[in-house]
Amino acid sequence: MKERALIVRKGAWTKEExxxxxxxxxxxxxxxxxxxxxxxGLNRCRKSCRLRWLNYVKPNIKRGVFQxxxxxxxxxLHKLLGNRWSMIAGRLPGRTANDVKNYCNTRLMVKKxxxxxxxxxxxxxxxxxxxxxxxxxxxxxxxxxxxxxxFWRSQPAANQAGDYPGAVDAEVAEETxxxxxxxSPARGxxxxxxxxxxxxxxxxxxxxxxxxxxxxxxxxxxxPFPFP
DNA sequence: AATCCGTCCAACCGCTATGCC
DNA sequence: CGGCATAGCGGTTGGACGGAT
Numbered sequence: 001m002k003e004r005a006l007i008v009r010k011g012a013w014t015k016e017e018x019x020x021x022x023x024x025x026x027x028x029x030x031x032x033x034x035x036x037x038x039x040x041g042l043n044r045c046r047k048s049c050r051l052r053w054l055n056y057v058k059p060n061i062k063r064g065v066f067q068x069x070x071x072x073x074x075x076x077l078h079k080l081l082g083n084r085w086s087m088i089a090g091r092l093p094g095r096t097a098n099d100v101k102n103y104c105n106t107r108l109m110v111k112k113x114x115x116x117x118x119x120x121x122x123x124x125x126x127x128x129x130x131x132x133x134x135x136x137x138x139x140x141x142x143x144x145x146x147x148x149x150x151f152w153r154s155q156p157a158a159n160q161a162g163d164y165p166g167a168v169d170a171e172v173a174e175e176t177x178x179x180x181x182x183x184s185p186a187r188g189x190x191x192x193x194x195x196x197x198x199x200x201x202x203x204x205x206x207x208x209x210x211x212x213x214x215x216x217x218x219x220x221x222x223x224p225f226p227f228p
Numbered sequence: 229a230a231t232c233c234g235t236c237c238a239a240c241c242g243c244t245a246t247g248c249c
Numbered sequence: 250c251g252g253c254a255t256a257g258c259g260g261t262t263g264g265a266c267g268g269a270t
Contacts, residue, residue: 010239010240011238011239011240012238012239012264013238013239031256032255033255033256033257034254034255034256045240046255046256047239047240047241047256047257048239048240050256050257051238051239051240052238052239054257055238055239056238083259083260084258084259085258085259086257086258086259097258097259098237098238098239099237101259101260102236102237102238103236103237105236105260105261106235106236106237107235107236
């Protein structure tokens with residue numbers, strides 16, 4: 001049955017609804033959102049359930065003010081990626097795409113250009129803090145990634161130090177993760193597939209840009225081929 | 229005390245990508 | 250290959266809240 005055929009509840013979530021959602025995901029796992037309302041006994045649409053889980057109920061979500069280094073990261077990533085909130089949030093452990101988006105929309109530079117009078121300024125207009133907005137490349141999920149389990153495993157949820165035993169903190173874990181991307185035998189396959197990068201590889205290239213911009217020295221053994 | 233106004237954030241909406249048949 | 254259902258994303262909105270008047 002289609003969702004619209006049911007009168008579903010809208011508006012703010014109650015504590016009881018959050019509890020039901022949490023228990024459901026704990027029992028059945030994350031995913032299959034179309035079944036979540038029924039499984040959880042919630043009179044909510046699957047989109048609402050998913051959003052609530054991702055932005056609020058999910059464990060380890062970091063709330064409160066953004067730290068200086070987080071803001072710095074957001075600004076730099078936004079310059080590279082544009083409004084790719086989910087990718088930006090993926091670089092900020094515990095932060096959600098919605099949080100990042102709200103933060104940018106309200107406190108940083110993302111301001112929509114005025115319609116008629118500013119026509120043509122959209123692609124290089126400036127934000128309210130003088131940040132130059134860029135037309136970012138918008139990578140899309142790539143079929144080849146599906147063949148590479150470790151690529152998928154390294155999605156945001158895997159950005160924890162625990163994924164790399166011996167890594168003392170998230171930063172080290174992230175460096176390890178990125179370097180592993182380039183050590184992978186699959187790298188050659190990626191390069192030869194031709195029509196683009198997978199998201200993870202794109203992220204790695206992006207981080208390379210950031211490291212270079214910051215004056216980091218990265219050994220060739222880490223990044224064994226010339227970058228675009 | 230009342231009201232206005234700006235800020236912030238949770239949640240909804242609409243669109244696109246993807247997977248499956 | 251096309252159509253349909255679902256997942257996921259970014260844009261937008263509505264309301265709560267706090268400060269100013």
